[in-house]
Every structure is written in structure tokens, then in C-alpha cells.
Amino acid sequence: MLAYTTYGSDTSAPWITFIHGAGGSSAIWYKQLRYFAPKYQILLIDLRGHGASAKQPVSEKPYTFVDITADIIEVLDHLKIQKSHFVGISLGSILIFKLAQLRPDLCDKLVLGGAILQLNFRAQVLMNLGKFLKNVVPYLWLYIFFAWIIMPKKNHAPSRRLFIREAKRLREGEFIRWYKLTLNVNAELRLLRETQLQAQALFISGSEDFMFLPSVRATVQQQKSSKLVVIPNCGHVVNVEQSDIFNQLVESFLKEE
Template sequence: MLHYTTYQLDPEAPWVTFVHGAGGSSAIWFRQIRDFKKSFNVLLVDLRGHGKSKNHVYQKLKRYSFDVIGDEVIEVLDHLKVKNSHFVGISLGTIIIREITERHPDRVSSMILAGAIMKLNIRGQILMRLGILLKSVIPYLLLYKLFAFIIMPKKNHKASRSLFVQEAKKLYQKEFIRWFTLASKVNPLLAFFRIKETPIPTLYVMGEEDYMFLPSIAKLVKNHSSAKLEVVPACGHVVNVEKPEAFNQIALNFLKE
């Protein structure tokens, strides 16, 4: 089973489950814990191969799929006897949460998807193709640093880049390749998500400077009545790290509605 950490306020309090992105770990949520645990039971998970789940024993897979990754998150909820939860995700973690809602809608009370990925623009598609060509040739950390800089290029994105690179250092080369391969084949799934609206209340929290992903989210929200969008000014892809106070206020207001 995945490594997890809980902060339990009260047995009757609602749960909020945090899901990080590829190359990160539950450590990226450290600026959210204090505010969220005042009103909710909090669950942090480290995805397969990430953070403290890296040394856990679970079934070895040559290739990963989003349904397998999602089921491992659900396994933690089952273990804790959590019937349903609000979910908060960042970057690739938003795809995992969205996939969970398709197969386990009864387990998801609402979704907060930050730095959400619902479509790869031309630059993103070129980046993925470049990564496919280079993933077995150059050290994964160098490739990850390149990706982090392209997605988060500005000076005020430096803290986010540094945090994700620090967490990515804990991955093994083979683990990185498995996750990168998973991400490189995500387009059909994202196309499905853009077409099919979920009735589950959804809040997208995007940085104003998240140029690769914000345009597609703005377009999606116009067509999905259950979705809302909050744009954080002067902020890049990793909203919860760059602007934690704004992110926490926006997210908690949504959850308490």
C-alpha cells in the first residue's frame, strides 16, 4: 500500500485527500496542512515510487496506467474506512483525481484541481515528443530540470522549480521513465475529460502565468456547468507553492460552500 499521512480533526469531520504530481511527493502540501486541518480530516498520499512510497512493497509493473494509480489511492481510503472525500490535486495529480471520479464517483465529494492539465498545447506536445526521444539517453534529472524550466520559466517560479527538482531527485531512473511514459500517452484520456462533464463540483485554481495549461482550462469551464475557475495573479503552474495563502483561502471557501 502507498505511504500516507493523516491529520484527523474529528471522526465525523469531512476528509480532504491531497494528490501530488509526477516527480513530487506529499511534501509539496506542507503550506496547506495547517489551514486545512482546522476544519477537515486531512489525508496526504505519496504516489507509487514517490516520496516515502518509494521503498514500499507493492506489485511491480513494467507500465503504469491511470486506473491502477487511482486504485492505489482508493486502497488507502478503504484502509482508513473513508467512504468519501474531497480531493485536491496539482499538475498530473489532477488527471489521477479526474480519472478516479469516472470509476468511483461515490468516493469524491468535490475536486479542487490546481495547475490542472486537460490539454497539451503545441509546445507541450513537442516537449513530450522530445522527452520520449531522450528519456533513455540522458539522465532523467537533467530532463526533469528542462521540463520544469519550460513549464515554470519566470523568476517568481523558482521556488516551485526547486521544490519539484528536490523531490524528483528521490526517484529512480526506471521509475521516472515509467511515469513519463504514462504522461506521454495521456492525450486520449484528456480529450475524453474535455468532452464528458462530471456532475461533481469542481474548482480549477490556475496561475495567471501558467501559459501552457490555463487557456484550455478557461475554455473547458465555459462548457462545464459544474466547474468554476479561479485565476491567481502573478503566479505560475504550482499555485499552492507560489501563492499558498491565496490558494488556501480560495480552496477553503469553495469547500465550505
């Protein structure tokens, strides 16, 4: 089972489950933990090969989004959580989307930060470039390169440093498995974009998230139960870069009737 941590002493309070992105860990939610733990029950999960889950043996089989989502469901079932809000960032938003598709009964409200819903032409070129370089250069160099491409500005630096620090804990074989998963992500994302979410969803993106924001705008227009908030002067990792605004948006959304 994945490594996880729970917080909150009020067992009557609603659950919020936080899902990090590729290369990160549950440590990226530290600003949300301080804000939400006094009011909610919190579940932080480290995905396969990430954070505390990096110590666990991993399958040699190629990863699929169904398998990784099943890991999350296993933790929820183990804790007997029948329903939870879900908050995700970056690739974690794909997993929450997939979870809402596979087990809508588990989902209360969904918050998808820095959502990845399509790889544009530039992203596909970069991914294919990385496909050829991953056996030539150290994987961490490749990750750092992508971090700079996705988060290039000075105000993105804290997010960039955080993700690079967490990525250093990934083993090389684990990085390769996740990289291969994302190489073919567009087919999966197309199916997800065509799925009407049953749960209410709030997409929160930064105005400077130039690689992923256009597809989020297009998807939200097709989702009847979804809305988008764009944070000005903010990059991809909105929960870190503009944590106060992000937390307030999430809390207001969760309290809406």
C-alpha cells in the same frame, strides 16, 4: 498499498485528500497542512514511486491512469473513508478527474490546481524531444529541463526548486514509467474533458501557467458544475507560489452550500 499519512483529531470533520503531481510528493502540501489540519481530517498520499512510496516494490508493467487511480481508491477503502473532498495539483488533477469518473460516490468537492487537461503543441514537442533524450541524458537533467520550461519565471523559483528536490528521490526506472504514461496522455485527457463531472469542481490556475491554462478555460466552459479562478502573477504550482490565496479559495469553496 501506497504510503499515506492522516492528520486531524476531530473524527466528525470532513476529509480532504491531497494528491500531488508527477515528480512531487505529499511534502508539497506543507502550507495546506498547517492551514486545514485544525479544521478537517487530512489524508496525504504519496503516489507510486514518489515520496515514502518510493521504498516499495513497483510493478514492471506499464502504468495506466486506471491503475494509479485504483491505488488511491485502495487507500480510501482501507481507511473506510466513504466520502472526501479532493485537492490536486498538476498531474494529480488528472487522477482526481479519473477518480470522479470511476468512483463518483467517493467524491464530495474537487479542487484542481494547475490542472493539466491537454498538452498543447509546444508541450507535445517537448515530450517527444524527451522521448529521444531519455536514454541519452540522466533523467534528472530531463526533469530539470521540463521544470524550467513549465516554471520559467523568477517568481516560479520556489516551486521549481521544490519539485526538483522531490524528483531527486525518484528512481530512474520509475521516472521512465511515469514519462511513458504522460507520452500518451492526450487521448486520456480528451475522454476526461468529455465527461461531465457530477461533483462540484473548482479549478485554480496561475495567469502565467501558459502551457495549460488555455485548455482549462475551454474545459470549464463545458463543465456545468465547475468554475475557474485565475490567480494573477502566478505560475503552474499555485498551492506553493500563492499559498495564502490558494488556501482561502479552497476553504471558501468547500464551505459553499
